[in-house]
Amino acid sequence: MENMHLTREEREEAFRWAEDSSWVEREDYREDPDYMDCVKDIIDSPVFQSMDQFMQHGDTTCKAHCIKVSYMGYCICRKFSWEYAEVARAGLLHDLFLYDWHTHAKETGEHFHGFTHPRTALDNAVKYYELTEKEKDMILRHMWPLTPIPPKSREGMVIIYSDKFCGLVETVARIKRWILFGFGKKSAA
Numbered sequence: 506m507e508n509m510h511l512t513r514e515e516r517e518e519a520f521r522w523a524e525d526s527s528w529v530e531r532e533d534y535r536e537d538p539d540y541m542d543c544v545k546d547i548i549d550s551p552v553f554q555s556m557d558q559f560m561q562h563g564d565t566t567c568k569a570h571c572i573k574v575s576y577m578g579y580c581i582c583r584k585f586s587w588e589y590a591e592v593a594r595a596g597l598l599h600d601l602f603l604y605d606w607h608t609h610a611k612e613t614g615e616h617f618h619g620f621t622h623p624r625t626a627l628d629n630a631v632k633y634y635e636l637t638e639k640e641k642d643m644i645l646r647h648m649w650p651l652t653p654i655p656p657k658s659r660e661g662m663v664i665i666y667s668d669k670f671c672g673l674v675e676t677v678a679r680i681k682r683w684i685l686f687g688f689g690k691k692s693a694a
């Protein structure tokens with residue numbers, strides 16, 4: 506993959522908005538018409554919106570996590586003049602497994618969510634949306650290197666980077682809030 510170099514300021518900005526979901530809750534991304542042109546059919550659909558009921562990392566929902574990964578991947582690809590539309594779309598759908606993974610193993614006996622959810626997300630995604638082959642590959646391979654086959658495209662690697670970055674920041678943010686304010690509270694307010 507070509508060198509994906511982000512400046513220190515860009516990384517700090519990415520860290521701030523990965524940590525704080527308020528811009529997602531305010532739907533600030535709707536103010537970016539180019540982004541919305543890429544994703545409107547997905548983001549406004551009931552299936553995508555239903556991810557709001559499932560928690561992903563810390564106190565970030567699957568819906569908020571997917572929007573963060575999608576928008577971060579879109580911004581990175583625009584910066585490097587790479588294909589950004591497919592990253593924006595695959596980012597939204599990469600975790601479309603549509604269940605609560607915290608209780609999934611207990612309810613179903615299926616203990617390998619980390620390995621199996623990319624296939625489940627892809628199966629759901631093709632059921633509800635029109636996807637390119639590249640988008641399908643990005644969704645299916647987003648857990649590399651936990652799953653053995655890497656994505657075929659540099660844009661797929663951008664999804665992997667954005668997903669790991671957001672997942673880590675979301676998890677650590679939850680622990681920080683827990684230490685500072687106590688369990689179950691998002692802030693001091």
Ligand SMILES: [Fe+2]
Nearest residue numbers: 599600622647
């Ligand atoms: Fe995932």
Ligand SMILES: [Fe+2]
Nearest residue numbers: 570599600668
């Ligand atoms: Fe994810």
